[in-house]
Amino acid sequence: MDETLSLILFSGTDDKLTAAAVLAVGAAAMGRPVNVFLQYWALDAFRADRIRKDHGVAAEAGVEGATLVARAAEKGQHWADTLSQAKDIGEVGIHACALSMDLFEIVKDDLDPLVDDVEGVAAFMAEATGAIVFI
Amino acid sequence: MDETLSLILFSGTDDKLTAAAVLAVGAAAMGRPVNVFLQYWALDAFRADRIRKDHGVAAEAGVEGATLVARAAEKGQHWADTLSQAKDIGEVGIHACALSMDLFEIVKDDLDPLVDDVEGVAAFMAEATGAIVFI
Amino acid sequence: MDETLSLILFSGTDDKLTAAAVLAVGAAAMGRPVNVFLQYWALDAFRADRIRKDHGVAAEAGVEGATLVARAAEKGQHWADTLSQAKDIGEVGIHACALSMDLFEIVKDDLDPLVDDVEGVAAFMAEATGAIVFI
Numbered sequence: 001m002d003e004t005l006s007l008i009l010f011s012g013t014d015d016k017l018t019a020a021a022v023l024a025v026g027a028a029a030m031g032r033p034v035n036v037f038l039q040y041w042a043l044d045a046f047r048a049d050r051i052r053k054d055h056g057v058a059a060e061a062g063v064e065g066a067t068l069v070a071r072a073a074e075k076g077q078h079w080a081d082t083l084s085q086a087k088d089i090g091e092v093g094i095h096a097c098a099l100s101m102d103l104f105e106i107v108k109d110d111l112d113p114l115v116d117d118v119e120g121v122a123a124f125m126a127e128a129t130g131a132i133v134f135i
Numbered sequence: 136m137d138e139t140l141s142l143i144l145f146s147g148t149d150d151k152l153t154a155a156a157v158l159a160v161g162a163a164a165m166g167r168p169v170n171v172f173l174q175y176w177a178l179d180a181f182r183a184d185r186i187r188k189d190h191g192v193a194a195e196a197g198v199e200g201a202t203l204v205a206r207a208a209e210k211g212q213h214w215a216d217t218l219s220q221a222k223d224i225g226e227v228g229i230h231a232c233a234l235s236m237d238l239f240e241i242v243k244d245d246l247d248p249l250v251d252d253v254e255g256v257a258a259f260m261a262e263a264t265g266a267i268v269f270i
Numbered sequence: 271m272d273e274t275l276s277l278i279l280f281s282g283t284d285d286k287l288t289a290a291a292v293l294a295v296g297a298a299a300m301g302r303p304v305n306v307f308l309q310y311w312a313l314d315a316f317r318a319d320r321i322r323k324d325h326g327v328a329a330e331a332g333v334e335g336a337t338l339v340a341r342a343a344e345k346g347q348h349w350a351d352t353l354s355q356a357k358d359i360g361e362v363g364i365h366a367c368a369l370s371m372d373l374f375e376i377v378k379d380d381l382d383p384l385v386d387d388v389e390g391v392a393a394f395m396a397e398a399t400g401a402i403v404f405i
Contacts, residue, residue, distance in 0.1 A: 005402070010154055013195055015310055019280055022369060026391035040150055041195055059194040059329040060283055060311055072373050099157060103207050121161035131402040132266040145289055148330055175285055176330055194329045234292065238342050256296035267401040
């Protein structure tokens with residue numbers, strides 16, 4: 001089996017982005033290549049002027065869950081830092097989905113430098129030779 | 136690695152269904168076999184009398200996000216047409232989950248003709264020999 | 271392709287947990303090893319004192335959808351029983367994510383006996399050699 005891990009990030013809430021970042025760093029630590037593809041609300045969360053802001057949590061979390069996540073965020077590492085760490089230790093690429101860029105009418109310079117480039121779904125799928133995880 | 140892409144569609148909102156359709160057509164264009172399995176709210180969205188209706192977007196999108204997606208939908212191609220295109224260019228099967236059919240108390244004729252057949256999860260899993268994506 | 275199926279359960283609503291349990295039992299019936307990793311709201315749903323309680327459904331279901339799922343739950347098998355069945359017929363491990371345990375400040379004894387142990391994401395990823403499904 002091809003060890004490449006492809007992560008399609010669709011949701012832009014802090015709980016899901018944290019879960020995704022932890023998977024990315026875990027896979028990178030095991031020596032697996034990781035390709036991240038940012039779509040829709042996840043892409044929105046990677047805008048340079050928003051990446052460190054509060055992105056909320058999944059609706060099902062409720063007020064109690066949201067409070068827990070917010071408290072953990074104060075003590076722990078931000079998901080953007082976890083992704084940065086993943087890039088430091090392994091082969092991790094972060095790509096913005098071209099269609100979603102069009103949707104938000106934004107360009108590469110509007111995104112945080114964590115994002116390497118903009119690519120189409122065909123280019124992403126060509127490298128998605130192992131497990132594909134949609135978050 | 137087996138190139139088959141299995142897409143389990145669970146959510147029935149237009150943003151997720153569009154993302155799924157784009158993945159399906161991208162994979163089909165690369166020559167990968169694609170199997171789509173419709174469960175719960177995604178199955179509901181494939182009813183013949185509802186498939187072209189507004190299915191909303193993920194709760195996290197908010198009013199601003201919903202407006203963006205609605206505006207894009209007016210200009211762009213509907214996800215049902217993208218899936219139809221995927222079937223034209225590649226080996227793409229769309230199957231309704233038998234358990235979810237029971238849940239909604241519907242039969243094959245209640246579904247859009249895009250859906251090929253009704254099958255159980257065991258039959259679906261038997262063909263899910265490559266990446267499995269839950270959306 | 272490695273046949274191992276890795277299921278990362280993130281959501282804790284009854285519709286998604288039922289879908290996940292059905293996938294697990296389907297894969298186990300095919301002889302595939304299954305590894306379940308419980309994070310965030312799914313982990314919360316596996317607490318010993320809550321596992322049989324009503325965990326709601328995805329926000330998009332609406333009142334009509336919630337009613338349908340509740341009615342089906344009365345007639346059908348609870349997802350916890352489906353997972354128990356999966357463990358009976360195949361090689362199925364259920365692991366609690368150590369980071370999420372910290373988030374909720376709970377210990378192994380707070381969880382339903384269905385959960386085998388607590389493990390870190392690195393240990394989980396080491397066994398995730400086939401398809402990885404995030405639910």
